[in-house]
Amino acid sequence: MKWLDGWLDKTAENTARSISQKTSRRGFLGKVAGVVVGGAVTVPLLPVARSQENPAPREEGDPASCEYWRYCAIDGFLCGCCGGSMNSCPPGTEMSPITWIGTCENPVDGKSYIISYNDCCGKSSCGNCLCQRNEGDRPVYNPRVSNDLNWCLGTSSNTYHCSTAIVIGAALDE
């Protein structure tokens, strides 16, 4: 069971991740706060550097792995394991127009990016590649950064299938 593997792996990962986070947590939280302030509860108006001229981030790693950098605040089945990709939905599903966001650091360029975890909806659980990471995740009373909510909202069905991880811009430093 992949979920079980995830929980078990997590205990082993704690030590390594703890070391890396201790050195950068203050900066990380500062970036989150700097990005989300002013966002509405629905679709946040994010002060991100988003334009057609900006190049896509250079990336390395396996998008089917839960450890891939974009998934730092994801909680769900990876759409790339369900017939979609890390930024597209599987055939026959519907992408939620509203979602939660994360702020993830790309190890290739060391920069932080805003990730929109749009859910794909209308079919039952994909069941493949369950991934739960909670960097920057906050309780449901702070919904725009909460991954405990089913974000299949504004879609014809709220049945959850899988989650994408779409880069929508670079995070602005404080």
Place this chain on the structure above:
Amino acid sequence: MQRHNIMKQLILLTVIFSSSAFGQVQPEPTGVIQTLPAPWPAHWIIAHDVAFFHMSDGKFYVLDAESDDAATRVKGIFNGAFIAQFTQATTRPEMYILETFRSRGSRGERTDVLTIYGKDNLAPIGEVVIPPKRASAMPTNYHLQLVDDEKLALIYNFTPATSVSVVDIVNREFLAEIPIPGCSLVYPMAGRAFASLCTDGSMMSVQLDENGEQASTARTGVFFDANNDPIMEKAVMIDGVAYFPTFLGRVVPVDLNGSEPEVGREWSLLGDGDEGWRPGGIQVTERDSDGRMYVLMHPDGYEGSHKDPGTEVWVFDVENKRRVDRIELQLPAISMGMTNDDDPLLLVTNVNLELDIYTAKSGEYQRTLNNFAAETVLMLYGAE
């Protein structure tokens, strides 16, 4: 040819049923359906399998946590569709399940219902159709609450506009929808009232009138930071006070016994030498019959570890704000529950997604409940 065969079979059956051998056995009655005792034994528990891999088929298992027999420890099962939310009455033998259905399974028209299950027959004995807005989310204790001596059921809605549906659970009818803009969840207050946590770090409270409509609202000052060391919504209620642990190990009490929430003085779960320990998991808090608070804790915390499995359960005297016990778990656990008697059992879902049972007051491991077909038990409840 076919008719000939059927005739032969009929004749054979007639011979069998008229034989003397059939007459020598007392036939057992058919149509027998078991019922459950009232009240349930104190150490029966309810395990919520949310069926994360097939959410429309969630189940609640009623289990005897004292039994070592994997087969007979299962006392019955009832359903909860699409990551249901659960609560139970103490004054009636009833349980309430918040469910979502669609007319064609994963698609079609959505219907949200508050389903009422009888504890004696585990059957749906009633339902109230509610606005199809209930928050679809991981289970917690604060999506569905009873107030006003269990006359009203309150349901948290998220569309993402937030509101609370009010249901007269005695007469089984929907009464009203109360907007709670910027706030979330329902925490029970004394009388016909509830409180909700708000994104700005305050708490909103709502008093309801006799029709279940909003009579008045109030707001506390800002008492927590929703981003930096936020309080966890997974509070435990002890004598009407909600104790909220924070990500970094503080605890913030909010007294909900009055007409408005009263924020108390915060204190720390951590003592000397406890640096790095943090609360974490799905349901991270519990309380026993003596009013002690239990918190699922893990060492070496980091940003994002607030749902990691706990390796220990720490026990606190909330009056004196001090730790009184420390239970080292056999296996790390992701969620926690408690029976409601004077010699309570501590119930946890371990990282193998089995249920480990401990004697709460001694911390002694009792047994593991597994092999009863549940897949993803995320919430555990003692029988009321």
